[in-house]
Amino acid sequence: AQALSRKFVETKGQGTQKTVAIIGGGLSGLACAKYLADNGHKPLVLEARDTLGGKVSAWQDEDGDWIETGLHIFFGAYPNMMNIFSELDIEDRLQWKRHQMIFAMQEFPGEFTTFDFFEGVPAPLNFALSILMNQKMLTMPEKLQTAPPLLPMLIEGQNFINKQDDISVLQFMKENGMPDRINEEVFISMAKALDFIDPDKLSMTVVLTAMNRFLNETDGLQMAFLDGNQPDRLCAPMKEHIEMHGGEVRLNSPLDKIVLNEDGSVKHLLMRGGETIVADEYISSVPCDIMRRLVPKEWPTMPFFRQIDGLEGVPVINIHLWFDRKLINVDHLCFSRSPLLSVYADMSTCCKEYWDDERSTLQLVFAPCSPLAGGKVDWLKRTDTEIVQATLEELERIFPTEIGPHLEGGGAKLRKSAVVRVPRSVYAAIPGRNRYRPSQETPIKNFTLAGDWTSQKFLGSMEGAILGGKLAAEVVSDRAAGRETKGLKEIEPHVYDDAENFVAK
């Protein structure tokens, strides 16, 4: 990560300076613009909405309380993200938590169990030790049955991990004789946290990719919260850096159409307001579902762009609950292990800007939230009241002495709530999808892709978004300096047939 960052600075000014129009002001578009600016180019970020950040965007309600698109956790195993924090000199904005994972106990309401990582113990020993020391979630025979199927990951590495993309987590478990309880105790929580879906839907590659990082990096699983809302605390310094180095970031600038030259290259961008944006290079950092709609009608028969048909964003809901009192004080992310919920955190304790000594604010990820994500009910279509009610019912198990009508006085009162529906979030990492993630370089000579869903070794995540943007910036900067680029990623043979038979709808 550091070497690539350095490359942009060290090769600054090599070749011709380019104007680069970047569609989308999420983390990927902003990272891309930052590194292009570091390399001496002139990026222009065009963000459709009135706020930066995309899936990390947030806004204030009438009381001034922040509503976030998602509860976001930073991991030690996010090298490119950590780099950006240090390059922008804002590392102190990350609030690192104790090196542990906290799980609510399914059978014992109100109880939690932890996996603790001990200081001074290097990876992968610290990972193994944390599992061995936890006596509450898995028995020793279950732990022993889990390890052997995962061993090839340590020996073969990425090769083994990639080969598991065609099977789901559940299939992998069955094929390797892992006990069902591992799924119930560990993999359901993991799958819901990693991709908002259940293990029968999630590709095994995803779990292995995450585990591999945590096994290889001593601080990989250590978690941090940003000390406040993402638009101000992370996106604003990125914007400032871009503009200080000759770039520009524009809000309220939705792209309508990519207009082409006769040779199929991009001629200009037509904005929804009627304005035309002309640049030397064009980069899209919009999510895969939007990119599919933006592909110009002249491109869809190109196999490269047909790959995007294989990718689709997964729905998720983010919930905020403001209570009239402080609940059990946990300064960390918690795995709820409840049917409707994934992870949650008390932001009034975990995050400096939302600090409140007297009243809790829970932020909870509701997943899987629709049949599209493998859930039974389409919660996206339910009212906010229904979603909040269902969430409170699940919380009665996690906070049995604090939440619920059975308590004297009715327990903690909900002061207010906010429900954020994200109908298409990160790409659904169901089996067989990894191969459709396209390279940042495209067959179009002045058009490049960025975004967390493009091909890179991280999942759809903040780290994936930053790396996707950085790799897109590398394509443009290499091309501008006359250096050889990494080239196009190989395309699945059947995509060629799909492209040939493509009929525009």
Ligand code: FAD
């Ligand atoms: P986006 O953030 O989607 O950015 C794309 C941008 O393009 C948006 O700003 C959008 O408005 C803009 N755009 C779209 N169409 C147009 C147009 N026509 N013209 C101009 N602009 C356009 N990741 C983690 O690492 N850790 C977590 O804990 C975590 N938790 C999450 C929880 C939730 C509930 C959600 C939804 C996501 C979570 N993620 C997490 C994932 C993370 O937020 C994303 O992977 C990352 O932010 C994606 O960044 P991006 O720039 O690739 O895409």
